[in-house]
Amino acid sequence: MDVSAAVVQEFMQECTEVLQRVSANLELIERGASDRETLNAIYRDMHTMKGSAQLLGFKEIGSLAHALESSLDPIRKFEITPSRQLIDTIFDSLNLLDAMLREIQSGGERLPREHEIQVLVSTLIDHTSRLFLGDFHLEKETGVEMNSDRASLERAGSRTRPTFIPPKAEAAVPAAAPPAPQAPAAPATVAASSVEKPAPAPIEESFAKPVFAAPIEKEIEKAAAPEIAAAAPPPPAAKSNTGTASMTEKKPEPTETKAAHEPEPQPAGAETTAGSTAGAARPASSDPADSSIRVNVALLDKLMNLMGEMVLVRNQVIQQANKSEDMSFIALSQRLDVVTNELQDQVMRTRMQPIGNVLGNFQRLVRELAKDLSKRIDLTVQGKDTELDKTLLEAIKDPLTHIVRNSCDHGIESPQDRKKAGKPETGHVLVSAFHEGGQVTVEISDDGRGLNQEKILKKALEKSLITQEKAAQMTEREVQQLIFLPGFSTADQVSAISGRGVGMDVVKTNVERIGGTVELSSVTGRGSTIRLKVPLTLAIVPIMLVRAGEDNFAIPQVNLVELVRAGRANQHAPIELLQGQPVLRLRGNLMPLVELSTLLQDGGAGGLATRELAEKEIVNVVVVKAEGQPFGIVVDEVSDTADIVVKPLSKFLKALELYSGATILGNGNVALILDILGMAKKCHIASQKREEMDFQTHTEQKSGNEVMEYLVFRLRNAGNYCVPLCLVHRLEEFPKEKIEITGKNRVVQYRDSILPLLDLNSSLGYGQKNETSGNNFSSVIVMKKGGRVFGIEVEEILDIILSDTLHEDPTTESEGTLGNILQDGQLYLVVDALALIDRDFFGIKSRSKDPYAAVASVEETVKKTIPVLYVEDVAFFRKQVGTVLEKAGFNVTTAPDGQSALDILKGRKDFRLILSDIEMPKMDGYAFARAVRKQADLNGTPLLALTTRFHKRDIEEGKAAGFDGYLEKLNPEKLLAEIQHLLSPAEKEIKHGNG
C-alpha cells in the first residue's frame, strides 16, 4: 500500500471519532431523543468515512460505509424514524467497521469480510426498503425482540420479494417501491412539494409515483442489485460492489427524468429544503470544526514540559525578587507569577479530553453484550462533557469497560428473572461522570440483582481469604469489599458463580495506580453502584520529599497515611525485629517496615542487616498504603512537601518497579518519585493483603474505645502541651519572614487565602512570641472552625500520644485548657485551642472564666435531668459535649454511631432531645435521622445535628433527613441556646399544636 503511515493514522483517528459519534447519535434516535439533524449527522459521517476509505484504498470499509450512507439517505430526507431492526443492523455494521479498522491498526492479518459485508448490506437495504413499504407500524412491535433479526428478515423478505419482480405493478401495491438506495433520488421532487413531515401514507404515495415515472428497465436493473444480495448470499463480492456503486451513480438520472415530468420549481424546492436542513445544521455541527484544531499530543506534551521549565524559572525569579530592593522588579516578578499560574492552568486544560470519548463506545459494548447474553439492557450515559487528562482517560478506559461489562453480565438479570422479581424486563445501566471536589467521579450503577453476600462469603471462605470467625463478624459493607481482594475472583468462576467481582482487584489496582479510588455499594435485589474517583490530572501531584542517604525521593501524598517518629526515644513506637525483619508496633498493631536505603541497596532481597535500626534513637517512618495495606518506609529525613510536575521515566527504569516517575525540584535537582505499589511488591508486602481488614478493624475498635489521640507540642517554657488530634486539620511550617501583621493579628498566606495565626505562647500568657529563637520556621497547627481555618503557632511539634483519660482539673487557673492527661508518668496539659480562637479572634470570653455561664438560663427553663441522647463517633466530642450537656442539667446517654443509637432508642422512649453527628461509621447521621423520623413515637422529638459540615448542600440534606437544626460542635453557648429554644414550653406548645 503506497499510503504513508501518517495519513493512515489520521484516517484511523478520524474513523474512530466517526464511529463514536455515530453510535451516540444512533442511541439518541433509539431513545427517541433525536431531531432531524441527528440522522443528517450520521449520514454525513458515513459519507466522510466512505470518501476517505475509498481514497486510501480500504475498499471494504468504503463499500460498507457507502451502503450505510445510501440506506440512510432516503430516511433522513423523509424524516422517517428508523426501525429498531435498521438501527440494530447499523450497529452491527459499525461493529464490523470497528473490527476492520482494528485489523488495519494492528497491521495484522485482515480477515476476509466480503461475506459479512454482503449480508449486512442486503439487510440494510431490506430494512430500509421496508420502512417505505407500509408495514412500518408493524416493525415497531416486532422490533422489540432483539434477536429476531434473521427471522423477521426472512418474513419480510418473503413478503416483499415477489413484489420486486413486477415493478410496473399497480400503484396500490406499495411494495413495488424501489429499494432504499434509490429513494433519495426518486422522491426528492415529490417530497419537496409535500409537507415537511410526511406521514407514512404520503411517503408511500410519493414512492409509488417515481416507480411509474422512471424508465422501467432502470428500475429493474436497480431493483435487481439488492435483490441479488438479499436473495443469494453470498454473491460474488465484485458484483455486489458494482451493485451498490451503481445505485448511487444512478442517482442523478431519475432526478433528471423527474424534472422533465414535474414543474420546474420543485427540484429547486427540493434543493432548498435540503439546503435549509443543511444550513440549519451547520451552526451546530460545523461549530467545533471552526473553533478547534487538531494538535499532536506530542506537541502538547512538549508544551507541558516547557510549562514546567517556565514554572522553575518563575520560582527562581521570585526568589531573586524576594532579595531585591527594586520595587519595579518585584512588581514585575509578581505579574510573572500571576501570568505563569494562569498559563499553567490553561496549558493543563489543553490536555483535557471529554470522558465521552471513552463512554461513547459503551453504547455498542452494551448492545453487543445484551445480545450475547439474551438480556435487555438500556445504557444511559450522563456527563459526557466531563473533562480529564488524556493519560488518565486512557488509564480508566479498561477499568470502566470492565465494570460496565460486569454490570451487564452479572448485575442485570435475564428478562424472565426480572419479571419474577417484579422489575421491568429491561435492565438499566447508568454511567454518569461529573466533577466533584477537584476530582472526576464516574459512577456506574445498575438496577440488577446486586451483590449476593452469602455467595461472596462462601467464595471467600473457599479461597481461605477470610476465616470462619471473621466471616461471622463482618458487616455488609465489609463483605462487599471482599470482591476487591486479589485472588477472590479468577477467570474460571465467571460462569461458576453469579456474584459480581471478576477481576475487581485489577480494576482497583489500576485505578489506585493513577491516584484514584474505587467505592462500591450494593443492595441485594436492587442493584449495585461502583464509584471511581480519579484526579483531574496526573501532571501535577502533591508529594512529600524524603531523604535516604544522600538521595532525595518523592512520595506521592495519595499514598501517604501518616508520619511516625519511632525508635528508642519514643516508647510508644519501638522498632522491633521479627525474624530479622523490622516491624513497628503502631497503636497495638504490627506494621512491616522497609528501610529505604537498605531496599535501594539490595533490592528487597533482605540480605542486609537491619539490626542497627532497632538500636537507633530516632527513626523516621513514613506510613504509606499500597493496595490498602499500610507499611512503613524508614527514611533518614522527611524534608518537605511540594506540588510537583511529574516527568515520565524511561521505560527501562520504570521496569525496576521502584520509581513511578521523576520530577524537578525547586532547586533544579532531579528527584525520583517512589513507586509505592512496586516497593510493596518488592518487599512482598502487598501479598499479605488479606490482613488489611484486620488492621483496620483493630484500629477502629481501639480508637473507638475511649482512647484518644493527642498531638503533643512544645511551648516556650515546656513541652507538655497537647491538643486532641481530631481537631487538627493539618500541620504546617512557615518561614518566619512569611508571617505578616495585619492590624493586631499575625497572618500568613496559606493556600490562596489568609490564615490568621494565634501565638499560643502569648495566648496562654507565657509572654510574647519568641522572635529570637534560632529556628527560622514557625510550626503551626491548622484547625478548622466554622468552615474557616486558623493557625496555632507553637514552638515545636513533638509527637502523637494515646490516652484514655482526660482529667478535668478545676484547679487549673490558666484560661483555655480542657484538662490534663497523665501518660507514662508525664502530665500533659490539654489546650482548649478552639476556645482560645473564640476569645482572641471573636472576643467571646464566656468560656474562659465560667465555661458554663450560659447554662444558668437553660436551667431555669428546663428541669434537671432531662434525658438526652447524643450520637457521636469521636470519643473526644462525646466527652466534651456530653460534659457541657450534663453541666447544663441533662441526663446524657451517648452512642458511638447511628446503629447503636437506634438500638438504644428501641429500649428507651423517654429522650426529649436527640443530638447527632453526621459523619459516623456504620450508620451516618442522615440515615439515622431518617430512621428516627420513621418511628412514629419519636416523631415529635427534636433532632439536632452537631457537625463540622456546613455546606449548604449538607444542611439541606440534613433538613431533608429530618434534622430540626444544624449546630457546630464545641460551641456550647449556641448549643444550649438552641436547646433552650427547642425545649422551651412555648416552643413545645407550638410543636404540639402543629402535630
Added chain:
Amino acid sequence: METAKKLSSGVEGAVSGDQHQQFATFFLGDATYGIEVMKVQEITRPMPMTRVPLAPPFVKGLINLRGQIATAICLRTLFQIPGAPPAEQMNMICRVNNLLLSFLVDRIGDVMDVPHDLFEPVPDNVNANIKGYMAGVYKIPESLLSVVEVEKIAKFLQDIGTTTTENRGN
C-alpha cells in the same frame, strides 16, 4: 517515500550514497567514536546528576536538561571499556525513539566530514560488547572512527525494560 526512508534509517542510507557524512566525534580512552551529527541534540558540560539506585550500572543518573529529564548512560560502562573514566564526563545528548539519553563520554572531538569510501563494516574481532552498538568503521587519517548507532543502544535499553518486567511477573 524514498527520501523518507533514507532520512529515517540514517547510517545505511549514508553507506549506500556517495556523499560525505558528518559525525560528532568523541573519545573514550584513546579511541575515537562518532555519532551521526543530526542525531545529536546538544553537547553540554558535566551536569549535576541524580543517581538511580538499583538501576543497571551504566545508568549514571538523571539530568535536568532545562526542565526535561535525560537519562545519563555511561558509554564506558556500557561498552565495558576497562580503566577509570575522568572525574568529569561530558554529555552528548540524543533523543532516540522517544528516549532522551545523555551519553557520558571522556572528551568531545570535532565534527568530522567523512567520505563514504572510507567506510568498512565492523571487523569480526572487535569486542562483542561494543560491536552490538556499532554501525561500522571509517578509516580516517591517523586513526579509526567507530560509528556508534544510538538506535541500537535505545533498543537495547527498551528491551531490558520489557524483559525485566516479564521476569518480575512471577
